[in-house]
Amino acid sequence: xxxxxxxGNDPFQRGAAERPPVxxxxxxxxxxxxxxxxERTGGAPVRTEAAPGPRPGKKRTGARTAxxxxxxxxxxxxxxxxxxAHERPMATAQTLSPAADVASVRKSRPDEDxxxxxxxxxxxxxxASVIPEPPPAAPSGPPPPERVSRAAKATEAPGEALPEAxxxxxxxxxxxxTLSWTPLPDTTSPAPERTPSPPxxxxxxxxxxxxxxxxxxxxxxxEAWSALEAAIRALRAGLGTGGxxxxxxxxxxxxxxxxxxxxxxFLYSRWFRxxxxxxxxxxxxxxxxxxxxxGALPLDGPMLHEALRRERPDLPESRWLAEDxxxxxxxxxxxxxxxxxxxxxxxxxxxxxxxxxxxxxxxxGIQGIGKPFRERYRLQRFGRGGFVKLxxxxxxxxxxxxxxxxxxxxxxxxxxxxxxxxxxxVPVTPVPLPAKWRIRIGEPIAVPAGxxxxxxxxxxxxxxxxxxxxxxxxxxxxxxRSGVFLG
Amino acid sequence: xxxxxxxxxRVAVTGPTSEFGALLLPRLLAEPRIEQLLTFGPRxxxxxxxxxxxxxxxxxxxxxxxxxxxxxxPVDLLYHLAFLHGRTRSAGFAHxxxxxxxxxxxxxAVRAGVRHVVVxxxxxxxxxxxxxxxxIDEEAPLHGSPGSRFVTDRVEIEKQLLTFRRDHxxxxxxxxxxxxxxxxxxxxxxxRYFRRPLVPTLLGFDPLWQAVHEDDVRDLLVxxxxxxxxxxxxxxxxxxxxxxxxxxxxGTLPLPLPPPLARAxxxxxNSAGMTATPGSLLDYLHYSWVADGARARTRLGFRPRFGARxxxxxxxx
Numbered sequence: 001x002x003x004x005x006x007x008g009n010d011p012f013q014r015g016a017a018e019r020p021p022v023x024x025x026x027x028x029x030x031x032x033x034x035x036x037x038x039e040r041t042g043g044a045p046v047r048t049e050a051a052p053g054p055r056p057g058k059k060r061t062g063a064r065t066a067x068x069x070x071x072x073x074x075x076x077x078x079x080x081x082x083x084x085a086h087e088r089p090m091a092t093a094q095t096l097s098p099a100a101d102v103a104s105v106r107k108s109r110p111d112e113d114x115x116x117x118x119x120x121x122x123x124x125x126x127x128a129s130v131i132p133e134p135p136p137a138a139p140s141g142p143p144p145p146e147r148v149s150r151a152a153k154a155t156e157a158p159g160e161a162l163p164e165a166x167x168x169x170x171x172x173x174x175x176x177x178t179l180s181w182t183p184l185p186d187t188t189s190p191a192p193e194r195t196p197s198p199p200x201x202x203x204x205x206x207x208x209x210x211x212x213x214x215x216x217x218x219x220x221x222x223e224a225w226s227a228l229e230a231a232i233r234a235l236r237a238g239l240g241t242g243g244x245x246x247x248x249x250x251x252x253x254x255x256x257x258x259x260x261x262x263x264x265x266f267l268y269s270r271w272f273r274x275x276x277x278x279x280x281x282x283x284x285x286x287x288x289x290x291x292x293x294x295g296a297l298p299l300d301g302p303m304l305h306e307a308l309r310r311e312r313p314d315l316p317e318s319r320w321l322a323e324d325x326x327x328x329x330x331x332x333x334x335x336x337x338x339x340x341x342x343x344x345x346x347x348x349x350x351x352x353x354x355x356x357x358x359x360x361x362x363x364x365g366i367q368g369i370g371k372p373f374r375e376r377y378r379l380q381r382f383g384r385g386g387f388v389k390l391x392x393x394x395x396x397x398x399x400x401x402x403x404x405x406x407x408x409x410x411x412x413x414x415x416x417x418x419x420x421x422x423x424x425x426v427p428v429t430p431v432p433l434p435a436k437w438r439i440r441i442g443e444p445i446a447v448p449a450g451x452x453x454x455x456x457x458x459x460x461x462x463x464x465x466x467x468x469x470x471x472x473x474x475x476x477x478x479x480x481r482s483g484v485f486l487g
Numbered sequence: 488x489x490x491x492x493x494x495x496x497r498v499a500v501t502g503p504t505s506e507f508g509a510l511l512l513p514r515l516l517a518e519p520r521i522e523q524l525l526t527f528g529p530r531x532x533x534x535x536x537x538x539x540x541x542x543x544x545x546x547x548x549x550x551x552x553x554x555x556x557x558x559x560x561p562v563d564l565l566y567h568l569a570f571l572h573g574r575t576r577s578a579g580f581a582h583x584x585x586x587x588x589x590x591x592x593x594x595x596a597v598r599a600g601v602r603h604v605v606v607x608x609x610x611x612x613x614x615x616x617x618x619x620x621x622x623i624d625e626e627a628p629l630h631g632s633p634g635s636r637f638v639t640d641r642v643e644i645e646k647q648l649l650t651f652r653r654d655h656x657x658x659x660x661x662x663x664x665x666x667x668x669x670x671x672x673x674x675x676x677x678x679r680y681f682r683r684p685l686v687p688t689l690l691g692f693d694p695l696w697q698a699v700h701e702d703d704v705r706d707l708l709v710x711x712x713x714x715x716x717x718x719x720x721x722x723x724x725x726x727x728x729x730x731x732x733x734x735x736x737x738g739t740l741p742l743p744l745p746p747p748l749a750r751a752x753x754x755x756x757n758s759a760g761m762t763a764t765p766g767s768l769l770d771y772l773h774y775s776w777v778a779d780g781a782r783a784r785t786r787l788g789f790r791p792r793f794g795a796r797x798x799x800x801x802x803x804x
Contacts, residue, residue, distance in 0.1 A: 237693070238691065239690060239691055239693075239743060240688055240689065240690060240691055240692050240693035240729070240730070240731050240741070240743055241688075241693075241731055241741055241743055242731065243693050243728065243729030243730065243731035243732035243733075243735070244729070244732060245728060245732050245736075245796055247695065247726070247727050247728060247729065248727070249621060249622055249695075249727050249777060250621055251695050251727070251729075251775065253729075324617055328617055328773075328774070329691075330689075330690065330691025330692060330746070331691040334691060334692055334693050338693075338729075342621065343621070345618070345620060345621075347620040347621065348620060348621045351621055351622070420747050421691075421746075422746060422747075
């Protein structure tokens with residue numbers, strides 16, 4: 001039951017079956033029926049799958065890991081989903097005890113915890129869920145340095161299991177439930193990006209808990225305070241009462257961007273723990289970064305913008321294009337404009353590209369952010385191919401970008417009528433949840449020489465190529481994810 | 488067209504007491520290069536080398552009056568500045584003066600052999616719309632603000648000017664589309680807006696505005712005396728500011744109103760006859776309307792001394 005539902009949500013089943021990914025890495029020899037644990041590719045460290053070890057309370061892992069030996073290296077990406085995928089067992093969060101999972105997480109990675117920044121807000125729910133309940137004895141005793149097995153990759157976003165998995169205290173249930181622990185003989189250091197452990201656990205667990213709390217608390221408080229100040233400043237700017245004086249013609253306010261930097265920084269590095277792959281693919285001289293669009297409020301624009309700012313300081317500052325429904329939404333649109341959103345239109349994009357900027361495009365537009373949560377990671381129609389025509393006209397490359405995490409950050413739970421506010425609908429969504437974000441920037445898709453934007457065949461094939469590549473990368477990211485909140 | 492140097496310029500001005508006329512006239516009177524200055528307007532003005540003709544541009548026979556005066560003392564350059572910026576309740580009179588007056592003036596100028604006409608306009612004619620490009624250039628369509636008689640008249644004048652340019656290529660025509668002109672002395676809808684103790688805005692919106700200081704306007708108008716350049720030009724500040732910043736710089740306070748409430752309130756006030764501000768003007772508080780000043784920079788050499796920041800601050804009285 002669960003698997004059917006989950007995989008019904010798998011955005012890639014139909015689309016992938018109809019349109020194989022443009023750059024299918026190595027799926028050729030792999031039987032599609034085999035639930036292969038996909039590996040993250042593209043620079044991420046290869047995760048070895050070890051023999052199924054003792055996993056407290058993990059029903060699904062047996063079936064999953066049983067398949068591992070069939071593909072020992074498991075370097076391949078998951079094949080395009082077939083109908084057989086429906087039969088796969090799945091991990092549902094509700095089958096697992098959150099506390100037990102958190103405990104296993106905590107026990108298993110003491111080394112990582114020490115170095116991981118602590119998100120203060122995460123401490124409370126975690127502590128609450130962990131402390132009272134002593135961790136069930138891990139069958140194998142204190143595990144050696146371990147890694148997250150990527151076994152149950154694509155299934156960690158359960159459809160029905162969602163409420164529990166999703167709205168429970170942030171990092172505990174949904175994420176930990178899908179972890180499985182495998183001894184790792186060669187203790188190759190876990191990639192730094194792979195340490196999204198719930199940091200507060202450390203504080204809870206450590207011997208001098210109180211002392212440690214007292215030691216880090218002032219810094220955290222200061223950080224929280226500056227983030228709050230930034231949020232107030234951002235709110236005033238959005239309401240249209242606190243405009244700045246250092247604006248460019250697009251409306252970006254340099255001073256405001258600096259002022260809200262603590263907030264953006266907090267969201268980026270602490271709350272979403274954004275990890276970026278492939279930032280080196282972005283060429284100088286302007287490029288179109290085409291990404292999937294998600295979240296009831298589109299935070300993916302500012303986060304991708306921030307990612308480029310951090311990873312590629314050598315490039316001119318990027319701008320993201322916002323659909324009219326967002327750009328002219330009260331408060332949000334105004335604030336986004338001050339932070340770097342530009343109204344999506346060919347003329348503004350051309351202007352931005354001529355300035356050599358990376359231009360961030362979300363061709364799904366309002367359909368991407370307006371789809372219900374159960375359709376997460378299912379790509380919508382890619383506009384009308386405007387971005388391809390733009391690329392053909394400006395001769396700038398298209399870079400497909402897959403963003404994972406935005407869907408779960410602000411799930412769209414419902415829509416209220418928004419006529420009074422002048423918006424298509426008012427999204428019903430919780431506060432931004434600390435889902436783990438991963439952004440993968442793919443290789444540039446070259447624009448064929450000599451093709452023009454009037455060649456509709458070329459336009460369509462490029463749209464499809466971009467869409468399929470994003471779909472494929474999303475699949476990989478989702479497959480490699482062990483939990484919504486842990487990543 | 489070559490114009491002789493020295494004290495040889497022959498200039499005519501319509502609307503010497505209008506907003507732009509009042510800005511420009513003192514400078515023209517002090518201008519040694521001007522040999523003869525004709526003015527046409529309802530109220531008398533005086534000055535050395537100045538000959539005033541009392542005309543009413545809304546009269547049906549004003550065209551022949553103008554033509555006779557311009558033929559009697561030929562001029563090289565005509566500033567057509569007879570536009571209303573003050574308060575008027577009579578939309579009919581405004582229409583007659585601005586649209587029909589422009590029609591008469593242009594016709595008389597052609598028949599009297601005027602070599603060049605300078606007409607001020609406004610970037611308001613582009614309209615504030617959701618679909619506006621980042622920078623609106625001079626070739627963009629003039630959407631105006633369909634509910635507003637004032638803006639619609641300006642758009643109509645622009646259309647006349649376009650026709651005039653096409654039909655009379657021998658007559659030079661400079662159209663200067665100014666961003667809202669702000670300054671300590673000017674009185675126009677924009678300055679009145681920024682001089683309110685509480686400036687109504689739309690909650691949740693903060694559109695990008697431009698402004699131009701009255702001194703820069705004056706300098707640019709004077710600069711057209713010699714070797715004027717035909718064409719249409721956006722005349723804007725180099726900087727762009729959100730409306731709320733302009734309000735703050737002008738020394739007053741924004742009063743953010745929820746947009747539906749603001750529109751409903753304005754409709755109610757208009758129905759009651761208490762205001763004559765069409766609701767469509769709220770679009771200028773809602774959407775950005777930023778004009779591209781590149782052409783004026785390159786072809787007119789327009790280098791404003793003041794930015795929108797200083798222009799807004801100069802409104803403060």
